[in-house]
Amino acid sequence: MTVLYFAQTRRLAGLASETLALSSPVNAEALWNEILARHPALAPLRSVTRLARNGEFTTVDTVFAPGDEIALIPPVSGG
């Protein structure tokens, strides 16, 4: 699984992307736990950051599979 970090999440994680070796699909809770274990500095952003899976916003039911491209989407500010 590839995880992409943008904007504040990129700055706080200190990297733009990384690979997570998942052995099986996980839900959002488990994915967040893995991400926060690697990057505790992201904890304050969790409540305002949405997860995208393969380029689409996820829902509470989304399952994240080992081959997915995941992105952390902190509050956007385009335009």
Add this chain to the structure above:
Amino acid sequence: MTVLYFAQTRRLAGLASETLALSSPVNAEALWNEILARHPALAPLRSVTRLARNGEFTTVDTVFAPGDEIALIPPVSGG
């Protein structure tokens, strides 16, 4: 007094402007009567046509003086 006719009022009156020789100030009712006496074809437009005096829309209280420039403003359709 100069009277300007625009759009449908110009077409129905058959002219773009004319001079009315008023001896004293008149109200809108008297002015309309004078105009309609000259151009009966304008009667159907009276209810939808506003009068401007010296470039500004008039009210029911406006008095029209001999030196004024009057314009008949049928429903506008700019833009």
Add this chain to the structure above:
Amino acid sequence: MQLQIHIGPEPIVRPQPAPVIDAGVGALAEFTGLARGEENGASIGGLIYEAYQPMAEREIARIVTKLCGARPVLGVRVVHRLGRVPVGEAAIYVAVVAKHRAEAFALLAGFMDLLKQDVPIWKTDTF
């Protein structure tokens, strides 16, 4: 419905210089009204406009001033064409610059509504 999207690093070629550009301008909203190829169901080559010109300019100024009382904006430009306007060409162009988009959009839409109500300009014929 056609949709074109481009996201990239190139400078955006701006339509034309905005009416006022200073460091406080964050929003430029523009409206162009074009002559359409049909009028009352019939195919036409264009529209013909006439105006009571000095009054039209005064009314436009009055409307903008009135609307700007409620929604401060930084600049407004209004251009209206008279005479023959062929299909596909612009009859009116209005630009509004403001600090934020909300006031620019509000002024632009409000202005067009009042223009079509109070400004002595007429579509008098088609060709």
Add this chain to the structure above:
Amino acid sequence: MQLQIHIGPEPIVRPQPAPVIDAGVGALAEFTGLARGEENGASIGGLIYEAYQPMAEREIARIVTKLCGARPVLGVRVVHRLGRVPVGEAAIYVAVVAKHRAEAFALLAGFMDLLKQDVPIWKTDTF
């Protein structure tokens, strides 16, 4: 507030070719968002934008498609700049063409609201 008015017979120099011009287009509404010279009260030279680009393009398409369901329009163009955007230059340009102005204005304003909510583009820094 500056106001410029021109009413006359000259062809209006249109900002740029509209996204779709056919004989049914009566309205072109455009929005340009410009980098302002201050951010949180501090004077700046410009803004820096980044995007999750493929998702941003897909989200823009999704938003436009959704909004066009309610308000049919004839064409939409969206351009967003990335990287450094100096003060006074455009960060975003959106154009909507439609038969009438009401649907063009509604789509333009609605699109900008949703862009600022859902499209993964960020102002990440100033310079």
